[in-house]
């Protein structure tokens with residue numbers, strides 16, 4: 001059977017559904033999103049969902065400001081659904097060496113609408129007395145930042161996209177991409193179906209290099225392992241802590257309902273731990289949990305009494321500069337929205353908005369040049385995840 005669509009989006013994570021929603025909003029009538037398993041079954045469903053605003057460039061700063069505004073009033077902005085956004089505040093601790101860069105970055109960001117202030121380490125007690133200020137050179141406080149629910153955002157965008165006429169099909173895997181000359185012409189599914197389309201969007205997250213290869217396009221992306229650990233705070237801990245990202249000590253802690261805290265590493269270079277995407281959600285070892293929990297306990301000493309509950313193997317689709325690729329590929333009509341490098345949730349509303357503008361030929365709200373696929377020609381991988389906060 002041969003079917004037709006104006007745009008086929010491959011991947012039902014938070015990025016794919018945001019693009020679908022925004023394309024339909026931009027007037028594209030016949031959008032089909034295909035997801036090989038179920039919505040949010042990829043990296044999105046394993047995400048920690050932190051929304052911090054510290055970003056090193058004007059473009060990423062503008063994108064996170066635009067996205068935060070959507071998370072804060074998701075129901076109204078999207079016309080239904082909930083983002084589960086909790087604006088508890090985010091504190092970011094940096095070393096003395098990082099402080100000048102932090103101050104310079106925050107000066108720029110404030111001119112772009114980010115609410116944030118740099119404090120002396122000792123002043124952190126005014127905001128969260130359980131954070132250990134030792135070994136910090138400065139502290140950044142973002143009062144409006146926090147965390148959201150990536151699965152809820154995915155469902156919310158998907159439902160809203162359907163109301164705008166988008167078809168979303170789960171359990172449909174793309175196994176071939178059809179081309180004619182230098183143009184994409186559609187896809188083929190594992191069920192043997194052919195779907196003709198002049199525009200195909202690769203939003204396949206951790207699987208996006210494999211999907212791009214189907215079209216003969218190479219993407220400079222490494223899938224790197226990023227384990228997450230869950231601890232139960234001691235009853236004496238009191239009210240939940242806010243989100244703490246300790247760039248100096250190399251760990252993060254984000255509260256979860258039920259007296260739980262999600263934590264993970266901020267110093268490991270995930271690119272040195274390549275992972276098969278299909279191992280997503282797999283086991284973690286007690287040794288690696290112990291290593292990260294030791295760092296978290298130095299950052300928030302009262303967490304030393306927390307009980308380890310569980311963990312899972314997450315993974316990031318990492319580009320050489322730890323920033324997304326949002327661009328048309330050399331195969332005309334074949335668009336790339338991937339390489340989110342571990343921070344695609346917090347940017348997802350703005351990514352959908354930008355991709356819809358690029359695909360329909362409208363003027364993007366944010367300059368897309370830093371996200372071009374061609375920017376990597378002369379670059380090799382640089383830095384760790386911290387590069388996405390303060391640059392490398």
Ligand SMILES: Cc1cc2nc3c(=O)[nH]c(=O)nc-3n(C[C@H](O)[C@H](O)[C@H](O)COP(=O)(O)OP(=O)(O)OC[C@H]3O[C@@H](n4cnc5c(N)ncnc54)[C@H](O)[C@@H]3O)c2cc1C
Nearest residue numbers: 011013015036042043044047048050174205314340344346
């Ligand atoms: C452990 C972890 C912690 C994170 N923490 C944060 C955080 O605190 N803050 C933040 O902003 N971001 C965070 N992220 C990153 C963020 O969650 C991701 O960047 C984002 O969810 C990626 O969404 P996506 O839609 O690009 O990819 P995915 O969610 O991976 O979706 C891609 C989809 O494509 C489908 N697919 C693949 N191949 C095919 C095919 N051939 N045919 C059809 N469908 C296909 C997959 O099944 C999958 O559902 C974290 C990620 C992880 C894993």
